[in-house]
Amino acid sequence: MRWVIGIDGGGTKTSGALADASGRITARAVGESTNPYLNPPEVVEANFRAIAYELMSRSGVGAETIDGVCLGLSGCDRPGDRAPLEAMVKRVFPQARAVATNDALVALVGGCGELNGVMVISGTGSIAYGFTPDGRSARAGGYGQWLGDEGSGFTIAHRGLIAVMRAADGREPPTAIRERVLSHLSIAEPMGLMPWMREHGPDKAAVAALAPLVIAAAEQGDPAALDILRWAAKELALAAIAVARRLWPDGEKFPVVVGGSNLRRVPFLYDRFKAEMASQNPAATVMQPRAEPADGACFYLLQLRD
Template sequence: MSYIIGVDAGGSKIEVLALDLERHSANTLIIERSGNAMSAGEDKALYNIKEAVEKVSAPVEKTGSRCLGIYVGAAGAGSKEIRRKIREVLTGLALTDAVFVDSDYRIALAGAAGRPYGVVVIAGTGSVVYGVNEAGSEVILGGWGHLIGDEGSGYYIGRRAIREAVKFYEGRGGSKRIYEEVLAHFSVKDLTEIKPILYSGGFSKDIIAGLTVRVSKLCDEGERIARQILEEAGTALSELVSCALKRFVYISDVIVSGSILLKEKLVYDTFAFELKRTCPKVKIRRPRYRATAGALILLAGELGIELDSNLLPGAETL
């Protein structure tokens, strides 16, 4: 008996999927620790990834099953050096020599599309548009992080909301209701108290992105600026995607992913409306599988294994 492992090593959690190739049974493990070598530090990320793989494989190994390969998609694995180190640490587990390491958006795309090519737009805490065509050439737009990028993401929405709160606080426009929601979100009574939260020590863009829920609620209640912020996010995402599509004339399927596009209806609607205006032939789809399944799809390609993508138990998107 044999099995394969797919790993999605993100900034806040590592997800591992071990698939038994004969029985088509799957083992999924999620550990809430960072697998991002750039943000969490190399040693920590490597240790976390290694431990997650070890934990998921231990019970399968006991049954006498043999690991045919491991495929890792890792956030913050932009440099060859980091990819080499991840490979090294996993080869060190002596489960298999076939260890592949790639970017997190490559496995996200393969999972979302159910095949190794296509265009995916991911808008969660951050944002990125990633495309690969059948010839293997790729395009990435966005993914520059919160300081200079993240257009249309949860971070972008939260940051815009805080700026409207600041404007109100300073008496130069803004929105009183957004201001009140920002105070509530950060549990402070005076807006200046958010400064130490944002700037001292462990800054997390999640806390800013978390404001999206409140912006969304205000929008539902008819708040004009909240609505405007969500529409701007949708428009920003559509601009990134339409630019990606212009490079891949023969790909017309776009898969949307991430909480902002999947859960925020107004962001999605604006995105879809604007994108269809600029690219009338586009088809927008929801993701098929999770990123870990994408890792398995790519791994199967590398190993020359026939993988029936209709038989990926437990790999559906949540």
């Protein structure tokens, strides 16, 4: 029997799936980040190899039976992005077909079963990416933390840190984000965030890792944290609507699948996003994904073979 491997490579972790030729998922595994923009090439390859061999071990299959590998990675949009990643796959599985593409594409296929709709991801970063059956695509956002990524874990955390500093100045009311962040980082006073940011600010994942603290404050009703999540939901909806205008200009109905830990696991953010979409584009049907992005990478590869 021949097998395919699907990879969903995010900014902080990698999820993998192994499927047989019928699309039946037989194993899943989670490993370290394979994002090529946050890790050196040798680390990406080592982490990919580790998760691939873990998947094969769990299903009892050999490397020679791997027929194809699909990598869904954030920021992987151009031929120059794809070529070195596909070459990496070939070094591990010389006989396999190698496909590297954007993580939004495989997430959409996993989410609704076909390449038709808009995928909105809010994880470490964020992006809205739409695809149609006739091969058209459009994107909004996903330009990294300094040029975009609105509504992402990074921007939620960053705005939370700004809220702490504004409250410390007296420009805004006190916020529960302060104690959560300072305690988590073992910092005594808000001014201590300045040297922390000088050291860790360039590390997108390190800043984004603070987003759960802002989310926890919002879940307890903190006004500043709730405002941040409202802003994030609005920005994510704006990105999805911008994509929809280009792909479905005549108001045709289309699905919007959510992805990333923030939209999938934070009810307040998901509900606000869904409400924003309903008020601005009633043609959209917002949904949680039916299957995982790594599963979608397997399905996409099998569809290409067919």
